[in-house]
Amino acid sequence: MNQNSEAAGPPTVEITVAGKSIQAREGETIIHALWQAGLGYEIQTGCVGGVCGACTVTLRFKDGRRGGTDLACLRPVEEGMEVFPFPVDALAGPPPISDPDEDKLRATFPTVDRCTKCDNCTIACPMDIPVMDSVLRMQKGQLEAVAEDFTTCIHCGLCRAVCEDKVLPHTMGIWVRRSLGLSVDHPALDQTQETTMSDKEELEWEHLLNCDDEERLLRAKAFRKEGTIA
């Protein structure tokens, strides 16, 4: 974003952010437009890359198109767009449980059955997660599929904020993922708790460490080729 002279700049559009009217360059995001206008503090911002979920906003269009919710760091500006900061506080969820199933989920989140299928959560999700369908999968105990659904969840909290029935979709999503995650056996990790070092290991470390820097670089290069002392 260099401060190019305005003379031959790209075409501009007018948008409103928190009631303030600003000129924005076509093709830039809401956040970049705010920076340019000196109004960066109007919308809480984090990663500027669409994965932290800080810059949640609601949108409205003059022509009556459906506005809804989005991330200001990913949303390109449009003529006449009205933007409202819509920060959603994070929520500490219940701790995960090993070997989760339908009953454990229901005991942890009695609200799961409250869903009235309004689909607000799915519409609100900036990551295109089928949130409501996934809540229905939670009711049926299809937890592997739920974990897959929430692979891309950034925990912006929008699905929770717009839920009329206080169902906590993404809070359940990470609970399912963590609960499944800590229940998986990883044979590859079982050996990692050994505390004694084999002779081969000791020899290899000796070989890589007990020499001067120049020699070490040569030895490391050779070691990479064979995966052991050449």
Next chain:
Amino acid sequence: MMDWAKASLDKVEQTRAQRSGQSAPAISDDDAQNLIKEYHPDYVGSERKIHIGPNADSDAFPMELADLLESDSPVPKDFQPNADIETDVLIIGGGGAGVTAALGLADSGLQVHLATKLRLGDANTVMAEGGIQAALGVDDSTRRHFADSYVGGHGKNDTGLLRHLCEEGPAGIRWLTHLGTLFDQNDDGSFRFRKGGGTSTPRVLACRDYTGLEIMRVLKSAVMSSATHVLEHHAVVELTDDGKDRVTGAVLWNTQTGQLITVSARAVILATGGSGQLRLQGYPTSNHLGATGDGLILAYRQGCSLVFPGSHQYHPSGSSFPEALVGQLVTESIRSAGAQILNVNGERFIDEMTFRDVVAAGIIREVMEGRGVETPTGRRGVWLDTPLIEQTKGEGTLAHQFPGLIHRFKRYGIDPATQPLLIYPTLHYQNGGIRIDAECRTERTGLWAAGEVTGGIHGTNRLMGNSLLDIIVFGRRVSESVRHNCPERGAVTLTRLSQYRDALSGLPHKPEATAPQLYPPVSGMKFELKGMPTPEVGADASPDDVKSYEPPDPFASR
């Protein structure tokens, strides 16, 4: 969408069949070194020495960082630190390293406060895509991991720190899985390893192209149900000392109320991360809003030296089009999966899977010698042939393995499954940083550091997947060290700052801005005191101090 590049894209299409399955252009060690020396941004002479502090008149610093190190503090000269909060441990930074340290201290009996400038988890960790290394594969070993990282770091790595990184990698992964982290698996349930640039065997664990997100959301979820006191929207603007050489707390700036508060702590852990938002030499960055090197400035004022302060990583594949995505990361694993890098003529010119600094230098050379592609806004880049993956690995591969990539570009009418992406190096990682020992102690008693803010582990070039491992391994190590060596409480003064200010007044020129910078200048956001006497600072405050207009809720029926 990309009609302006049609001629060049046609060549990419025409050469695809012939390039498919072809081995990468070979480059000798010597040629690679020369390429870096000539074209890598670390070596183009955009540096200077500084004349104050532990590294005075020795190392060369990037201009932008040098200016900040020779800048005054934003803390008013008449500010008297009085402990508003007393705690045992103050962790500064809410990314992966800080949160791992907090979790490591959760059952220590020590009271822990974690202060973060943005929100908990809004950090470079959450943006990491490609993966995390750990020597868990069948043909792999911790020594092989060491050798790869050491060669990648040009043999400049601190061997003691690097050995810890590699040896404690598997235990770090075990810890993450116990917290409930899900890594990609093969059909038989074993871990699925990817190759990274410069790994001699597949060693990178991933969660699609959202590995950092997966790790950060698990860490965040875990720490939120711990006893850690999290102070969001609190930026550190100064460290306090006991009047001698011990760090005893910090002065924090509440970014929402504009007020300063002082924290007295027996131990301070700096986990403030990197400095990509300094946008060295005008490069775009893949980093989050707050990556302005704050921790470097503060530790330096306390007398901590910096190692390899001039070494930064320019990730070879930053997005160069569309304009809204400029600088954003296109994960290295896309090259690991087979995407080739091509010039304007559809020709390969660099081994896509060699070390990052070599690939970045190769791209810069190609563009400087006129074989790049120019966008309508005047940016330049080279092609990353993503459709090739769909052709060689089957349709739908990108959507399944790289959902983040697809999602990000879709908004701009670009489908990486059918459309090559334009890339150019982007400022990605701070290789150097605060000097630490194996227990993450800095050169000042009472001050520890972990994560990207530290230097030495990665030498002068880091391998893919070693930064996520770094924050886990050293986040755990720092918590162990603090748990067993937490000093008694000391006096809270700004003696070091006064001494630094005295030294600054002896410099021939004085930068006007204050440091830490806290936000990138491009954002227009800056330090500003409110609700207390403000001599000089913030004199040009804008008249926009009005409350935000409250919006109607589009889902108002609830």
